[in-house]
Amino acid sequence: MDMFLTPEFWVAVGQIILIDILLGGDNAVVIALACRKLPPKQRAQGILWGTAGAIVLRIVLIFFALQLLAIPFLKVVGAILLVWIGVKLLMPEHEEGHANIEGSDKLWAAVKTVIVADFVMSIDNVIAIAGAAEASGGDHSMALVIFGVLVSIPIIVWGSQMVIKLMDRFPVIITLGGMLLGWIAGTMAVTDPALVSPDVLPQMPKIVATDMLRYGSGIAGALLVLALGKWLAARRAPAAKAAPAPAASAPSGQFRNILLAADGSEYSERAVQQVLAIHRELRDPAAMQLHLVNVQRPVSGDVSSFISGKSLEEYHQERSEAALASARSALDASGLAYRLHHRVGSPGPTIAEVAQAEKCDLIVMGARGLGSHTAALLGSVAQATIEHADVPVLVVK
Numbered sequence: 001m002d003m004f005l006t007p008e009f010w011v012a013v014g015q016i017i018l019i020d021i022l023l024g025g026d027n028a029v030v031i032a033l034a035c036r037k038l039p040p041k042q043r044a045q046g047i048l049w050g051t052a053g054a055i056v057l058r059i060v061l062i063f064f065a066l067q068l069l070a071i072p073f074l075k076v077v078g079a080i081l082l083v084w085i086g087v088k089l090l091m092p093e094h095e096e097g098h099a100n101i102e103g104s105d106k107l108w109a110a111v112k113t114v115i116v117a118d119f120v121m122s123i124d125n126v127i128a129i130a131g132a133a134e135a136s137g138g139d140h141s142m143a144l145v146i147f148g149v150l151v152s153i154p155i156i157v158w159g160s161q162m163v164i165k166l167m168d169r170f171p172v173i174i175t176l177g178g179m180l181l182g183w184i185a186g187t188m189a190v191t192d193p194a195l196v197s198p199d200v201l202p203q204m205p206k207i208v209a210t211d212m213l214r215y216g217s218g219i220a221g222a223l224l225v226l227a228l229g230k231w232l233a234a235r236r237a238p239a240a241k242a243a244p245a246p247a248a249s250a251p252s253g254q255f256r257n258i259l260l261a262a263d264g265s266e267y268s269e270r271a272v273q274q275v276l277a278i279h280r281e282l283r284d285p286a287a288m289q290l291h292l293v294n295v296q297r298p299v300s301g302d303v304s305s306f307i308s309g310k311s312l313e314e315y316h317q318e319r320s321e322a323a324l325a326s327a328r329s330a331l332d333a334s335g336l337a338y339r340l341h342h343r344v345g346s347p348g349p350t351i352a353e354v355a356q357a358e359k360c361d362l363i364v365m366g367a368r369g370l371g372s373h374t375a376a377l378l379g380s381v382a383q384a385t386i387e388h389a390d391v392p393v394l395v396v397k
Contacts, residue, residue, distance in 0.1 A: 009144065015132040015184070016148030018177060020125060034113040038106075046110040053115040055149060058125065062145045065130035072194035072201055078127050079189035083225055085128065086181035089174055090229025128181055131188040178229055179222035186221025187214045255362040259291045259355045260338070261347075261385070264323035267366025271396040272327045275364050276334050290338040291358050292327060294320045295347040316344050348384020355391055363393045 035046040069075055129148065133141040193200040196209045207213070260275050262268040279285050296316045320342040331338055339358075343350050355363050367382040386393045 012132055012144050013148050013151070015180065016129050016144065017151055018180060019128045019132060020149065034110045038110055042107045046107055049107075050111045050113075050115060053111065057115060058149055059146055061126045062130050062133070062149075063142060065126050066134055066141055066145070069130060069134050069188075070193060073192060075131075075188050075192035076194075078131060079185035079221070081127055082131060082181045082185035082188070083221065083228070086178035086185070086225035087229045087232060089178040089181070090225070091233045128184060131184045134188070175226065175229075178225050182221035182223070182225030183218040184221070185225075186217035186219070189221075190214055190217045256287050257289045257291075257358065257360045257362075259293055259351070259358065259360040259363045260327070261293050261295070261351045261363065261365040261381075262324055262327040263294060263347075263366075264326055265366060267396070269326055269330070269366070271364050271366040271394075272330050274394065274396045276330070276336065278364075279334070279336055285336075288336070290331070290336060291341055291354065291360060292324060292331065292338045293341040293343065293351060293354050294323045295343045295345055295350045296320050296323075297347065298344050317342060346384070347381045349388045351381075351385045352388035352390070355389060361391055363389055363391060365393065365395060367395045367397055 031047055031050055034050065035043050038046050069078065129145060133144040133148075190196070190207065190213055191209050194204060195207050198206060255278065258275060258278070260271060262272065275290065279288055279290075282288060296319055299312065324340070341354055341358075343354060351363065351365070354360075363385060365382055365385060367380065382393070382395045386395075
């Protein structure tokens with residue numbers, strides 16, 4: 001029981017929970033999609049049994065991973081994999097490699113899909129959690145693993161939508177998560193038995209794994225993940241166009257073809273009210289063409305390897321319709337006609353692409369009211385839209 005009173009234990013538990021939430025979101029999507037066709041009474045059972053099987057499997061895999069970390073150079077290999085996993089977190093995601101697995105209407109078929117998918121998709125979780133537990137847990141590594149996984153799995157399964165929305169709203173969470181993996185990679189690499197233990201490969205020169213060295217290596221690993229992730233993301237993203245200054249106000253007679261980006265938040269509701277105000281001020285309201293757009297972020301390639309393209313399309317469609325429900329209700333009540341656009345992709349560039357394709361002369365969207373420096377740090381859809389759009393962007397705060 002003394003281990004529960006040490007700060008090192010709770011720091012490691014926090015790391016494990018954060019790792020599971022960041023790297024387990026895809027697993028939550030697979031669970032939701034695999035069980036979505038079950039009858040309502042069996043859906044909860046499918047989620048419960050599938051999650052229970054995934055938890056047991058995850059703990060067994062991590063147990064073996066902890067034993068394997070004693071093998072020379074395996075920590076170094078694990079550290080390299082963790083750096084790459086962290087870098088992937090910071091890069092744009094693509095849905096590709098769809099399999100033919102559909103959500104099943106049979107309970108145990110759905111449970112099997114959940115467990116098999118979790119087994120294949122858990123390599124990143126297993127390596128990261130084993131590294132965090134081994135570095136901070138000492139003799140209590142396995143207790144750390146069990147405690148952390150049991151706490152975080154329910155958050156992933158039942159709070160997955162909240163977690164996804166939180167990460168969409170604050171992309172800095174993903175950035176910090178990637179840097180955490182880099183930190184664990186750095187501290188894990190310099191404690192490899194081949195590098196520190198005189199009894200392992202004694203012919204090799206050894207290092208003294210002081211706290212200063214471990215912390216310095218952790219910082220270096222975190223910064224390496226951040227630098228590589230941002231650099232590769234910039235190379236993959238299309239070149240940004242010159243950013244026009246956002247419009248401070250929308251002259252009523254100037255804009256006729258407007259794109260309204262909505263995501264169901266209070267900020268997008270304010271944007272809807274701004275469009276309705278523009279519409280009321282027009283001399284010829286019937287001349288306005290309105291395009292209502294919602295962009296869903298793609299799931300990772302890991303998820304699309306287990307779920308068919310058709311199921312993913314239905315999943316994105318359902319989430320998009322839910323996000324647009326409030327905006328559609330307000331627009332329908334006003335009698336303003338509009339065209340719907342459901343898209344999957346990176347929100348900022350995708351909104352700009354739709355505006356260009358539809359020859360819009362104004363984009364209207366909500367924002368959190370952050371300053372330019374804060375928006376750049378936290379990640380802002382409005383900021384990204386302004387960078388990619390070739391028409392004015394009216395940002396409503």
